[in-house]
Amino acid sequence: MCGIFGFVTNSESGLDLTSCRRILIDLFHRSEPRGRDACGLVVVSGKTAHVYKKPLPPDKFLSDSGFKDFLAQKVGLSCDGSTGKINAPLAAIGHCRLVLSGTEFVHENNQPIIVGPIVGIHNGLVTNENELRKTFTQFNKTYDIDSEIIFQLIDDYRKNGYSLTNSISKSFDNIEGTASIAFFRQGEGYLHLATNYGSLFVSQGEGITVFASEKAILQKFLKANKNIIKNCNLIDRVNPDSGRLISLDTAKSKKIEFIDGKEKEERENETFEKIIDLTDCSENKIPLKRCISCILPATYPFIDFDNNGICNYCREYVAPELFGESALEAELEKHRSHDGSPDCLVGLSGGRDSSYGLHLLKKKYHMHPVAFSYDWGMVTDISRRNQARICSQLKIEHIFRAANIPVKRRNMRNNIEAWLRRPHLGMVPLFMAGDKFFFSVARQLRSETGIPLVIHCGGNDLERTDFKAGFAGVREGNHGNRFYAFPLYHKLKIGLFYLSQYLLNPSYINESFFESVMSFFTTFVARDDFMYLYQYIPWNEEELVNTLLNKYAWEKAQYTENTWRIGDGYTTFINYIFYNVAGFSEFDTFRSQQIRAGLIDRDTALKLAHKDNQYDMATLKEFMGQVGLNLEEVLTRIGEIPKLS
Secondary structure, three states: OOOOEEEEEEEHHHEEEHHHHHHHHHHHHHHHHHHHHHHHHHEEEEEEEEEEEEEHHHHHHHHOOHHHHHHHHHOOOOEEOOOOOOOOOEEEEEEEEEEOOOOOOOHOOOOEEOOOOOOEEEEEEOOOHHHHHHOOOOOOOOOOHHHHHHHHHHHHHHHHHOHHHHHHHHHHOOOOOEEEEEEOOEEEEEEEEEEEOOOOEEEOEEEEEEEOOOOHHHHHHHHHHOOOOOOOOOEOOOOEEEEEEEOOOOOEEEEEEEEOOOOOOOOOOOOOOOOOOEEEEOOOOOOOOOOOOOOEEEOOOOOOOOOOOOEEHHHOOOOOOOOOHHHHHHHHHHHHHOOOOOOOOEEEOHHHHHHHHHHHHHHHHHOOEEEEEOOOOOOOOHHHHHHHHHHHOOOOOOOEEEHHHHHHHHHHHHHHHHHHHHHHHHHHHHHHHHHHHHHHHHHHOOOOOOOOOOOOOOOHHHOOHHHHHHOOOOOOOOOOOOOHOOHHHHHHHHHHHHHHHHHHHHHHHHHHHHHHHHHHHHHHHOOOEEEEEEHOOOOOHHHHHHHHHHOHHHHOOOOOOOOOOOOHHHHHHHHHHHHHHHHHOOOHHHHHHHHHHHOOOOHHHHHHHHHHHHOOOOHHHHHHHHHHHOHHHHHHHHHHHOOOO
């Protein structure tokens, strides 16, 4: 089960900021064997309970820069500014999570959890949560974990006039399973400890009381820290169906024994004002509200949820109707050569879709393609190597066109710098304006080669990223990745949006202006008469990846298990922006589409999206070097952008 631990201290302990940090780090390390899926901490300093948590194992959690800053700042509130000594009451409770229910990649499932006026942690498993929720229908279910119901029960009984002891007792009477808990409640100047099965141990010293889930953990901890914790020699077990109240003022504890409290007790007269606020300081947390069917958050453009928590994109989902393989065969037959001469042009980025599409066209459909690639300054070494592998093994011609790369990179830098002055998520696609000339290259090569059929291997419905236009005020439709299918009204709306942003931020009117205008024309205005392979036939990720890896030694990025958007500094960068500002990225939309298509379940999607969203710093650094920007300065600026909620 999970590991819970913590302490309450005051100036009598003689501790300082450094020793308090050492104590907490040591407790995390020693509790690690009980849970490695996520970590969290509450620090009560001043009149606020501050929370920080992440889905990281203890070693990574403790090295997380956000956690280090959190620890220094919040513990520091109870310390003298000049000496660093504790000069005000300080309390902290920590949690090392072993996932039993509710994926750790939903922020709110990790502990500590905030339930009304309570912030607390739980070790154990409530086995009758579903039955309890049928009885206590007044409780909303915010989390996918059983711990929530315990604190809801305690708070409800407390609000209805029961004493604290009796509230805990009655709550424990209702639950089945195991529970060792530690929590703070607004207006009550105690750390509350309680257990129904005895997995909780306490030791009291001079100006400090410490607790942990196991006696051995506490023993080893006290031995290792005997030089900084005074007179903390005895360890008491908190017996089953009992607890401790540890005063935030005195750091001393008193035993409480649960009673058979069937009758209401008078509310305790003593009131406290120790905790007046509860705040979650965790960085980059996934937005509180996500669709319970897919994983799209409340920050997704034009999203709404019904009373059951299901988003409109799930409610309105209609499986895409593919044209079908017979239609594909019929179209290809119109162009197929029977003497081996080239009969189609196929765009090749080196990514998984274009590489596999080229394989299908040559091996399955017996076409004689000519591949073409366009380097706009952001084509990576991985992509180039994959292009070479595919073309050499398939024995097909490869036409390569390159832009004036220094100019393209300079244009990208200009637009990023302009965006950072007045950031708006709807303007992020402007960064890749140079990439859209890929379509112009396709038209040019069609004219040069005399090959009329141009095939793109995009258009796969699962990889739609229409939310980018959504941030520009245009709701996604049924056009997939084919921009020409945007209704005229939507094209005009996007154009007016861009115009307004140019007027509000004249920095966009720079060397890149002509390229941006032409990119818009190429994408939204010019005729799109290309063929899109995956609008005819199903797209199967497993089959696609296995074929590329086994037949062509196709190369994946080293930093991720995902095979989409690999080795691409630009997409790594924009996904970093979307994830840090809006709480989701292209990967969340991809996984949500997979859920709707019945390919994966929601828990799997959450875990995969979390992994996908772990950006590679080396890739970001390389990208910033290519466009000539300082990575630290850019990421600092992005961090200052207000988060959507």
